[in-house]
Amino acid sequence: MTPLLKVENLKKNYGTQIGCSGISFNLHPGEVMGIVGESGSGKSTLLNCLAGHLQPDEGSVFYNTKTDGLVDTILMNEPDRRMLGRTDWAFVHQNPRDGLRMSISAGGNVGERLMAVGERHYGHIRENALSWIDQVEISTDRIDDRPSTFSGGMQQRLQIARNLVTGPRLVFMDEPTGGLDVSVQARLLDLLRNLVIKMNLSAIIVTHDLAVVRLLADRLMVMKSGHVIESGLTDQVLDDPQHAYTQLLVSSVLQV
Amino acid sequence: MDYNFAYLDEQTKRMIRRAILKGLAIPGYQVPFSSREMPMPYGWGTGGVQVSASILTPEDRLKVIDQGADDTTNAVSIRKFFEKTANIPTTENTEEATVIQTRHRIPEQPLMDSQILVYQVPIPEPLRFLEPRESETRKMHALQEYGLMHVKLYEDISINGAIATSYAYPVKVEDRYVMDPSPIPKFDNPKMEMEAVQLFGAGREQRIYALPPFTKVRSLDFEDYPFEPSKADYKCNLCGSDSSYLDEVIIDDKGGRMFVCSDTDYCQKMIAKHGEVSKPDDQRELP
Numbered sequence: 001m002t003p004l005l006k007v008e009n010l011k012k013n014y015g016t017q018i019g020c021s022g023i024s025f026n027l028h029p030g031e032v033m034g035i036v037g038e039s040g041s042g043k044s045t046l047l048n049c050l051a052g053h054l055q056p057d058e059g060s061v062f063y064n065t066k067t068d069g070l071v072d073t074i075l076m077n078e079p080d081r082r083m084l085g086r087t088d089w090a091f092v093h094q095n096p097r098d099g100l101r102m103s104i105s106a107g108g109n110v111g112e113r114l115m116a117v118g119e120r121h122y123g124h125i126r127e128n129a130l131s132w133i134d135q136v137e138i139s140t141d142r143i144d145d146r147p148s149t150f151s152g153g154m155q156q157r158l159q160i161a162r163n164l165v166t167g168p169r170l171v172f173m174d175e176p177t178g179g180l181d182v183s184v185q186a187r188l189l190d191l192l193r194n195l196v197i198k199m200n201l202s203a204i205i206v207t208h209d210l211a212v213v214r215l216l217a218d219r220l221m222v223m224k225s226g227h228v229i230e231s232g233l234t235d236q237v238l239d240d241p242q243h244a245y246t247q248l249l250v251s252s253v254l255q256v
Numbered sequence: 257m258d259y260n261f262a263y264l265d266e267q268t269k270r271m272i273r274r275a276i277l278k279g280l281a282i283p284g285y286q287v288p289f290s291s292r293e294m295p296m297p298y299g300w301g302t303g304g305v306q307v308s309a310s311i312l313t314p315e316d317r318l319k320v321i322d323q324g325a326d327d328t329t330n331a332v333s334i335r336k337f338f339e340k341t342a343n344i345p346t347t348e349n350t351e352e353a354t355v356i357q358t359r360h361r362i363p364e365q366p367l368m369d370s371q372i373l374v375y376q377v378p379i380p381e382p383l384r385f386l387e388p389r390e391s392e393t394r395k396m397h398a399l400q401e402y403g404l405m406h407v408k409l410y411e412d413i414s415i416n417g418a419i420a421t422s423y424a425y426p427v428k429v430e431d432r433y434v435m436d437p438s439p440i441p442k443f444d445n446p447k448m449e450m451e452a453v454q455l456f457g458a459g460r461e462q463r464i465y466a467l468p469p470f471t472k473v474r475s476l477d478f479e480d481y482p483f484e485p486s487k488a489d490y491k492c493n494l495c496g497s498d499s500s501y502l503d504e505v506i507i508d509d510k511g512g513r514m515f516v517c518s519d520t521d522y523c524q525k526m527i528a529k530h531g532e533v534s535k536p537d538d539q540r541e542l543p
Binding site for chain 2: 101116118
């Protein structure tokens with residue numbers, strides 16, 4: 001089976017500092033991959049390189065496009081990559097303020113991606129926005145309110161709605177539950193898990209929270225100092241960590 | 257002291273003419289130019305004045321309007337400025353003028369191919385209030401990513417039930433560039449497909465853009481909320497015209513008001529033709 005995303009020997013340095021190095025993996029359709037590691041381990045650098053926000057120094061990122069099959073997104077021209085970024089891909093930021101337009105109503109935020117791909121019928125946009133706001137468990141009568149009046153959890157759910165409205169196939173998530181309290185986290189994770197299954201999404205989730213990957217991810221990569229030190233099935237890695245750092249990471253989780 | 261013809265030195269005028277030519281070659285594209293200090297404050301039409309100064313010849317006849325009127329401070333000052341620095345004749349008659357500098361209106365009288373309309377533009381970037389980063393808006397123009405412009409119209413409809421943007425209504429030029437038509441009322445938008453050349457100058461923002469004659473200019477809208485040029489539903493209280501764009505004028509402190517043509521030259525011509533309206537109050541009989 002052709003992988004959806006095929007990463008080969010990806011490397012990004014910040015001057016002499018290593019951002020991430022020697023990263024290779026395949027992501028198959030419908031698969032959720034977790035990337036864990038401590039702060040500064042290169043998780044976000046890797047994610048930004050994959051999503052086209054950063055230009056890597058070496059390596060290639062092949063994406064299985066609907067029309068042309070596997071295409072190297074790094075060599076792709078910019079208009080095509082940006083088009084991919086708002087149709088086939090989605091990017092959920094850790095801070096919803098980075099992913100939302102705070103001065104535009106919730107409906108406008110969800111509708112923006114539709115309008116960006118050429119939808120020009122207000123009624124359809126409105127209908128779609130209402131249905132998505134409902135799907136992410138926000139009351140539909142809040143559609144004309146600005147995200148600045150929403151709670152953190154609602155903002156994050158709105159960001160997810162805004163990203164999924166164009167029916168992407170691959171979702172990049174950068175600490176989607178960071179900054180939320182545990183009960184809101186649980187609700188968000190539950191929502192994400194349902195959406196991933198329902199829409200048959202592939203996803204790459206960067207997090208430092210092992211509970212998040214345990215719940216969502218099929219496979220796991222553990223990063224340290226810019227390198228992948230261990231990878232495998234999530235349960236396998238978490239239940240039987242082989243690398244010393246992974247063992248430390250797993251044993252550092254606080255038990256209640 | 258003698259001024260160089262039309263105030264600016266010849267090198268500056270050449271530089272501005274090059275920007276104008278580039279603008280005409282790429283309709284709707286904002287051409288950067290090195291705007292000069294002019295002897296008037298920003299917001300008074302420094303961009304328009306520089307464009308006018310660069311295209312004026314000693315044979316030209318200049319008309320300046322401000323919101324359609326020939327007799328307001330801005331229009332009078334700019335007219336005097338060119339009388340003094342270029343020593344050219346000026347006029348209030350739309351037909352007679354070869355160059356018309358305008359602030360926020362297009363004259364009611366259709367313009368001819370022998371005329372040039374120069375707009376004063378405060379903010380040339382239509383995406384500015386949606387995306388404040390200039391680097392990003394330039395990229396959006398380059399890649400034709402204009403979905404964001406419709407977000408503004410969406411917000412209008414969701415809040416007001418209709419597209420409430422009534423001036424500076426965004427247009428798409430030749431199916432390519434989205435352009436801010438300067439703050440003209442949207443009533444004037446359909447008139448932009450005209451015989452005359454239209455030049456837009458933004459002094460503070462250092463941008464010039466242009467529309468050659470008969471350029472396709474479409475106002476953005478939704479399929480189910482089409483663009484509607486709108487005006488006050490009254491007749492002019494002076495000349496009785498029901499087709500021209502009207503200003504609402506408060507006339508006392510008891511709620512009294514009247515509607516008059518914003519285009520003073522057009523209004524006076526209508527009065528000369530048909531006489532003044534006798535009953536000033538009959539305006540309110542209209543729906």
